[in-house]
Amino acid sequence: MPRPLISIGLVLVALTLVPIGCIYRARHSVKGQPRIQVVYDMDNQYYYKAQSADDFFADGRSMRTPVDGTVARGDLRAGDPFFRGRVEGDTTFVTEFPVTVDQDLMHRGQERFQIFCAPCHGLSGNGNGVVNIRATALAEGTWTPPSDLVGQSVVDRPVGHIYNTITHGIRNMPSYKNQIDPRDRWAIVAYVRALQLSRNASLADVPADDRAALENLGTR
Amino acid sequence: MTRNDNEFQDGTASGSGTTTTDKFVFPRWTNRLREISAVAALGGLVYAVVLVYGVFSPETSAMGYAPTQPVSYSHALHVGAMGIDCRYCHTSVETTAKANIPPTSTCMNCHSHVRTESPKLELVRKSAETGEPIPWVRVHDLPDFVYFNHAGHIQSGVGCVSCHGRIDRMEVVAQDKPLTMGWCLGCHRNPEPNLRPKEFVTDMTWQPPNGEDPADLGARLMKEHGIAPSTDCATCHR
Numbered sequence: 001m002p003r004p005l006i007s008i009g010l011v012l013v014a015l016t017l018v019p020i021g022c023i024y025r026a027r028h029s030v031k032g033q034p035r036i037q038v039v040y041d042m043d044n045q046y047y048y049k050a051q052s053a054d055d056f057f058a059d060g061r062s063m064r065t066p067v068d069g070t071v072a073r074g075d076l077r078a079g080d081p082f083f084r085g086r087v088e089g090d091t092t093f094v095t096e097f098p099v100t101v102d103q104d105l106m107h108r109g110q111e112r113f114q115i116f117c118a119p120c121h122g123l124s125g126n127g128n129g130v131v132n133i134r135a136t137a138l139a140e141g142t143w144t145p146p147s148d149l150v151g152q153s154v155v156d157r158p159v160g161h162i163y164n165t166i167t168h169g170i171r172n173m174p175s176y177k178n179q180i181d182p183r184d185r186w187a188i189v190a191y192v193r194a195l196q197l198s199r200n201a202s203l204a205d206v207p208a209d210d211r212a213a214l215e216n217l218g219t220r
Numbered sequence: 221m222t223r224n225d226n227e228f229q230d231g232t233a234s235g236s237g238t239t240t241t242d243k244f245v246f247p248r249w250t251n252r253l254r255e256i257s258a259v260a261a262l263g264g265l266v267y268a269v270v271l272v273y274g275v276f277s278p279e280t281s282a283m284g285y286a287p288t289q290p291v292s293y294s295h296a297l298h299v300g301a302m303g304i305d306c307r308y309c310h311t312s313v314e315t316t317a318k319a320n321i322p323p324t325s326t327c328m329n330c331h332s333h334v335r336t337e338s339p340k341l342e343l344v345r346k347s348a349e350t351g352e353p354i355p356w357v358r359v360h361d362l363p364d365f366v367y368f369n370h371a372g373h374i375q376s377g378v379g380c381v382s383c384h385g386r387i388d389r390m391e392v393v394a395q396d397k398p399l400t401m402g403w404c405l406g407c408h409r410n411p412e413p414n415l416r417p418k419e420f421v422t423d424m425t426w427q428p429p430n431g432e433d434p435a436d437l438g439a440r441l442m443k444e445h446g447i448a449p450s451t452d453c454a455t456c457h458r
Contacts, residue, residue, distance in 0.1 A: 001249045016267055023274035026281075030394045032288055034361075035281035045364040050318040053355075061353065111419065115305040119330075130302045135334045142333050174329045179311050 083182055085160030085167070093160030099186045109191030112184045116176060117149075117192075125149035125195040144172045149192050150199040162189045278398040286394035287357040291343050299424070300388035306380055306422040317369040321356050324348045359393050360384070366401075367458050374421050376447050381424050382407070382414045388424045404456070408449040412438030415447065 037043060048054065048062035057064070066072055077083040080090070081098035099105065114123060122129040127148040135143040147154060154162065166185045169175040180188065197205075206214055274280055298304050307313060309322035324347040331341055332348075347354045360383075362368055373383075380387065385396025397403060407414050415438035420426045428437045441447065 002247075019271055020274070023271075023280055027274075027279055027283070030284045030286040030392070032286065034285055034287070035278070038276070041363065042365050043363040047364070049364075050316075051321055053353075059351075115307050119302070119304050119308065130304070131330055131334065134302065135330075138334065142336060144333070172333055174325070174332070178323070179308070179326065 077182075081160070082186075085163035087160075093158040093164065095158040095160065097159055097186060097190065099183065101190050105187045105190055106194060108184065109187035109189070109194075112180060113188050113191045113195075116180055117188060120146040120173075121149050122146075124199065125192060126199075142172075146173070150196045154192070155196050155200070159186075159189050159193070162192060278400045278403075282395060282400075283398055284394055285359060286390075286392045287359065289357055289392065290355050292340055292392075294391050295387045295393060296389055296391045306387075313370045314374050315371050317367075317371060319370045324354060359395055360399065362399060366456050368456070375418065376445070376449075377415045377418045377421060377441055378407075378411075379414070379416055379421050379423065379426060381426075386424055401456075405451060408451050411447065411449050412436075412442065414438065415441045417441065 050063065052062045053060050054062040056062075079098070080086045080088045081094045085093055087094055113125075117125075118129050119131045120129045121127055122132070125148070127146045129146065132143075132145055136145070163185050165173070166180060166188060167175060167177045167182075176185075203211060203214065299306070309326050310319045311322070313319035324344060327341075327344050328348045331344060335341060336345075343354055346352070374380075383397055383399070385394075387393065412435040414434075416426055416428070416434075428434050
């Protein structure tokens with residue numbers, strides 16, 4: 001076989017490696033462009049999706065808020081104790097839970113507390129969560145350390161007051177009504193009460209059966 | 221070919237006066253031309269298949285998609301370093317089909333007090349002031365003829381990490397899995413290894429306790445909770 005032909009062949013074979021290299025690179029790197037759709041199919045259809053944008057409405061959002069003065073089915077917030085933490089028709093805070101406090105509610109409260117409250121107030125409720133640690137480390141001027149939820153001032157507060165604080169916020173704490181459902185707020189209040197109890201308890205308060213386990217924990 | 225011409229000019233053709241001077245003779249290597257072209261054609265075909273597969277496979281085209289977001293929010297910092305739960309921001313993930321992008325007010329829960337001067341948060345502050353949404357770019361986008369429900373998966377105990385990868389390590393969120401129909405079906409047909417107790421769904425590093433095989437635990441959970449993923453067409457194409 002003549003030499004030039006062999007060279008041409010080798011060059012061609014070498015060139016075929018270039019696209020392979022490109023593919024390898026594409027598979028092992030992050031890219032800023034979405035995938036190229038050769039066949040468009042029906043991937044993008046003209047209907048409103050959650051949180052999508054659209055020019056039809058003045059505010060550019062496809063999701064609409066309820067018309068003023070209307071309430072969606074199941075959204076009626078009737079009952080001051082449950083929804084506002086206050087005595088029916090009054091402004092005083094309720095001192096009794098308007099929900100049944102049981103183990104399920106407690107577990108729910110623990111989970112919700114750890115999601116929504118612990119970032120600032122800490123897992124034990126003492127006010128030293130990760131956000132507080134970071135804000136203090138960054139020496140943020142406007143940062144006020146979160147309240148100690150297991151301290152006497154919160155222990156003394158009626159449950160309705162704590163519920164109200166979650167709903168509307170207090171001082172630097174923002175409102176959590178959009179992130180936490182009313183029932184979950186009560187679950188959190190119940191868990192805060194449990195935390196307070198645990199932080200201010202003595203060994204004598206622990207049921208006899210569990211006492212031994214706790215004592216072992218201490219000596220380990 | 222030029223070599224043959226030369227041979228005639230330099231050697232045999234000189235002075236003989238024959239009429240065969242312009243007769244073309246194939247060089248000896250062309251005897252193998254058939255085999256050579258067969259090998260080349262076969263190689264070309266294989267190459268074409270590899271190329272098409274390589275270019276169009278979702279591992280190449282879709283995985284690793286990491287668009288630049290309007291605000292350089294870092295999941296690595298908020299989730300990885302600080303340990304904030306996914307659900308603090310993506311509140312609707314347990315109860316609705318869609319895992320919501322948090323409203324600006326959620327950012328401002330902390331950032332009205334922390335890093336209030338940061339230029340990175342300029343757009344967030346502006347959004348909070350004007351009510352104008354932040355134009356986040358969607359990363360995980362299934363075709364519109366596919367129905368996917370986050371709540372159903374979370375309630376069954378499919379961890380976030382199974383589909384989204386190690387978000388807690390991502391400075392910029394990238395698509396980590398192919399999100400193709402074949403990939404979905406892979407898990408729907410064999411869900412055991414991807415199931416965990418519901419309370420650990422957002423844990424990015426969760427492993428079954430005591431070194432248990434995830435598939436064994438998954439099988440137990442399926443029985444306990446009656447989890448039976450469907451592979452009917454109409455489950456996702458509805």
